Amino acid sequence: MASFLLVAITLLHLVDAGPPMLEEHSESNGSSLVQTMNCGEACKVRCSKSWKPKMCKRACGTCCARCNCVPPGTSVYTRGMCPCYATMTTHGGRLKCP
Structure with a gap:
């Protein structure tokens, strides 16, 4: 029962978070697109x-810049x-990213 509750709470946080915030950047020749996080918006959330x-x-900004990823929502369970x-x-030795 406790595991079901934990899964339900995690799913609730994922639904609340919305889609990932990505930006597309093209190289100077325009041949390929690289997706990067909008760290400011993702960390604001x-x-x-x-x-x-x-x-x-x-x-969060430091972590996002290094990893190009921020877990959705505000919960520690989405890390x-x-x-x-x-x-x-x-x-x-402590966890750096919130």
Whole structure:
């Protein structure tokens, strides 16, 4: 029963998050398109319920720039959707990304 509740809550957060925020950038010759995250918007959503929003957005922005991924929504349970983001640590060994 507890696992069902956890799955239901996770799905609720995913539905609430909406689609990923991607931007397309073309190279100078226009031959290929590379999709990159709109880190500002993605981190704004990710940090919207943080008790320290400025610090959260700064850390999230760094993580997004390195990983080109931000988990949807505000829940810690969605971290696994961006493995790079979920495993990045500080020099002290603590998780870096909010």
